[in-house]
Amino acid sequence: MNIGEVSQHTGLPPKTIRYYEDIGLVKPLRDANGYRAFRESEMHKLAFLGRARTLGFSIEDCRNLLALWEDKNRASADVRAIAKEHLAQIEAKISGLQDMRDTLSTLVRDCAGDDRPDCPILKTLGTATAS
Amino acid sequence: MNIGEVSQHTGLPPKTIRYYEDIGLVKPLRDANGYRAFRESEMHKLAFLGRARTLGFSIEDCRNLLALWEDKNRASADVRAIAKEHLAQIEAKISGLQDMRDTLSTLVRDCAGDDRPDCPILKTLGTATAS
DNA sequence: CCTTGACCCTCCAGTGGCTGGAAGCCCCAT
DNA sequence: ATGGGGCTTCCAGCCACTGGAGGGTCAAGG
Numbered sequence: 001m002n003i004g005e006v007s008q009h010t011g012l013p014p015k016t017i018r019y020y021e022d023i024g025l026v027k028p029l030r031d032a033n034g035y036r037a038f039r040e041s042e043m044h045k046l047a048f049l050g051r052a053r054t055l056g057f058s059i060e061d062c063r064n065l066l067a068l069w070e071d072k073n074r075a076s077a078d079v080r081a082i083a084k085e086h087l088a089q090i091e092a093k094i095s096g097l098q099d100m101r102d103t104l105s106t107l108v109r110d111c112a113g114d115d116r117p118d119c120p121i122l123k124t125l126g127t128a129t130a131s
Numbered sequence: 132m133n134i135g136e137v138s139q140h141t142g143l144p145p146k147t148i149r150y151y152e153d154i155g156l157v158k159p160l161r162d163a164n165g166y167r168a169f170r171e172s173e174m175h176k177l178a179f180l181g182r183a184r185t186l187g188f189s190i191e192d193c194r195n196l197l198a199l200w201e202d203k204n205r206a207s208a209d210v211r212a213i214a215k216e217h218l219a220q221i222e223a224k225i226s227g228l229q230d231m232r233d234t235l236s237t238l239v240r241d242c243a244g245d246d247r248p249d250c251p252i253l254k255t256l257g258t259a260t261a262s
Numbered sequence: 263c264c265t266t267g268a269c270c271c272t273c274c275a276g277t278g279g280c281t282g283g284a285a286g287c288c289c290c291a292t
Numbered sequence: 293a294t295g296g297g298g299c300t301t302c303c304a305g306c307c308a309c310t311g312g313a314g315g316g317t318c319a320a321g322g
């Protein structure tokens with residue numbers, strides 16, 4: 001399978017697939033002309049990676065998850081630990097963003113948004129400690 | 132004022148302040164010895180930038196907000212437009228993260244997390260379309 | 263046989279917003 | 293004069309790609 005076909009099946013851009021080879025996540029064979037020749041198993045790995053990335057796992061997490069996926073003797077606890085840690089980080093990020101959103105939406109609500117210069121948004125940024 | 136003092140007042144690391152000078156957000160004077168000499172107004176700008184960054188505005192947004200802040204004839208509508216756009220992006224990011232969180236928390240909940248290899252997390256990543 | 267166009271290759275540079283570290287000057291106290 | 297802190301510059305690295313240049317390969321149509 002050429003890279004284009006793999007790209008279509010996995011939804012990953014060719015550039016990304018090449019990058020994943022670069023960093024050692026997949027190791028496709030090569031045809032005589034130098035083209036990458038992906039086996040089925042490689043494509044499944046890439047699909048796996050695509051889904052893990054969609055869930056926000058870092059590349060390093062993906063690398064570990066992939067290794068566990070391939071290890072038939074893995075302990076599900078190891079997988080769960082990675083996912084749990086990642087979940088905690090996502091939750092932290094969400095709550096940080098929610099704080100931003102709350103502050104911002106208040107400011108946007110209170111700003112007239114007309115052609116006058118008076119603006120609570122700038123006033124807050126200029127003086128208060130925006131939390 | 133030297134960079135260290137400004138750093139303490141604004142909470143921005145010296146490195147960040149130098150970087151902000153690099154990209155033209157502030158233009159401190161220089162002492163005879165080459166040290167940056169910040170005026171009050173510069174420090175206020177940096178404090179403004181710190182707060183805007185805390186609210187998640189991009190550097191480019193910050194640049195524009197700063198210009199509006201300094202423009203006494205600005206229209207608050209311009210400020211509001213930037214903030215509103217940014218708010219929308221934050222909300223999009225939150226909802227994306229919430230989707231991740233929902234999927235992940237289900238998976239984590241359903242995973243035994245013991246020493247057996249059976250694991251719904253890997254199963255999902257390996258086969259389904261993780262949404 | 264030649265051309266066209268779609269595919270593929272590698273390599274380099276840039277993104278955003280810093281951050282770390284090296285190498286070196288400046289200033290003050292002991 | 294020595295030590296320690298602060299300041300300077302410059303270069304490299306982070307993450308996960310992405311864009312683009314410059315070029316090889318392949319199949320179809322004329």
